[in-house]
Amino acid sequence: MAASMAKHLTNTVAIVNSCPHRLVSVRYATGLRRSKRKGKLPEFAKSFEQKIADLKLTSQTKGSSVNIGFPLTKTPLKDSQIRAVIRKNKTELQALVEDGKLSIDLDKVDDASWETNKKEHLRRLGEHFGVFRDLFGGAYFYPHIDLDISYDISEEEELPVYHGNLIEPSQTARVPSVQYEADSQSLWTLLMTAPDSHLQDNNAEYLHWLVGNIPGNDINKGELLCDYLQVFPVKGTGFHRYVFILFKQERKIDFKEDRLAPDSVSLRERTFSTFDFYKKHQDHMTPAGFCLFQSEHDESVRDVFWNKLGMKEPSFEFVFPVPYHPRQRKFPHRQPFNLYLDRYRDIKDIDEEVLREKLKTVHPFRQQEEIKYPMYQLKQEYKGNPMWLKVKKKNAVRKLMHWEDS
Structure with missing residues (x-):
């Protein structure tokens, strides 16, 4: 055998x-x-063409390895002490640490490391938040210019914009303050766009601010192409990204086709595509810096829709799928009959029943007395009743099952 x-x-x-x-x-x-041994069954394996079709790659999403910005150059270390420490090998550093001869401020080391590698770190942040994927079709750039953008909340307090921090819509009512280091003879373009806020097209953006032909870093002297508009993330749509892009111009650009009417609040006119805008002017401008923040709906959004945009505030709710229940049986063995029947009832009827039970113990003019030992009183009150009714009342006292939110 x-x-x-x-x-x-x-x-x-x-x-x-x-x-x-x-x-x-x-x-x-x-x-x-x-x-x-190799591959998958034909009904599960997909060809290369099918995979490309599933990813919905377009002409905008094929340049993921293209650097459309300035080449990467590392910033040299200015501190000679830190530079000397970095040049030592690990053995020498270990010996200095053990002998207690190495004394250096770790904060200075962190700052030096950030200054040296920040361009690569910021590029990774841009990839993490989908900035390059959604605005430039996957092409990337290294931020060479540090954007210092902040919102003035009050006369003494300001809220900075970093790379993904949270800011409430009510805090973006004023035009932000923008600062960056630039030669007074250079020209720049500043763009603020919302890739997640469009109400009809998921691939489109809303333009919130656009200033071109900025001399140096004086935003006020630039050519205002689109007035600033406060952010308005719609209720029920989660967090929205709001991205600032700074472009370096090689010469003065004619933005006649990109200019919107003064004080325009039409969402149709503000429908925008950063990819198309850059493609039109790519011969004379280069992306050089970016920062972004995230925002979620608050009560100020309603005021923006009603009083600025002149339209009703839209609201989205998640539509939960209908829960699956097997076909109801006439004699469901080994099932608590009340819970079994509740599975096939309309949820509105259950909520109405819970509300009626709750209103029995609520008086409009008297404060409800708190029961010190509710479970003991329940046991005495429903003594001799069937078990299913006892369990139901226990759930009501403990706020479980249907009474969880009551």
Whole structure:
């Protein structure tokens, strides 16, 4: 018996090894087991064309490895002490640490490390938040210019914009303060866009602010192409990204086609595409810096829609799928009958029943007295009642099941 089993296994291994590119069925004591030597079944494997179609790659999403900005250059270390420490190998550093001869401020080391590698770090942040994917079709750039943007909340307090921090819509009512280091003879373009806020097209953006031909860092002297508009993330749509992009111009650009009417609040006119805007002017401008913040709906958004945009505030709610219940049986054995029947009732009827039970203990003019030992009183009150009713009342006292939010 053992000899025949060994012979059978030897033949099976020989068959598998002789068919490295096939799916071989091997018989075991428990049945058939499919050995995947290479690839998948035809009904599960997809061709390259099918995978590209699933990813919905377009002409905007094929340049993921293209640097459309300035080349990466590392900032040299200015501190000679830190530079000397970095040049030492690990053995020498370990010896200095053990002898207590290495004394250096770690904060200075962190600052120096950030200054040296911040361009690469900021590029990774841009990829993490999908800035390059959604605004430039996957092409990336290294931020060479540090954007210092902040919102003035009051006369003494300001809220800075970093790279993904949270800011409430009510705090963005005023035009932000923008600062960056630039030569007075240079020209720049500043853009603020919302890639997540469009109400009709998921691939479109809303333009919140656009200033072109900025001399140096004086935003007020630039050509205002689109007036600033407070952010308005719609209720029920989660967090929205709001991105500032700074472009370096090679010469003065004619933005006649990109200019919006003064004080325009039309969402149709503010429908925007950063990719198309950059594609139109790519010969004369280069992205040089960015920062962004996130925001979620608050009460100020309603005022923006009603008083600035002149429209009703839209609101979105998640539509939960209808829960699946098997076909109802006439005699469901080993099932608590009240809970079983509740599964096939309309949830509105259950909520109405819970509300009526709650209103029985609420008086409009008297404060409800808190029961010191509610479970003991419940036990005495429903003594002799069926178990299903006791469990139901316990859930009501403990705020479980249907009474969880009551």
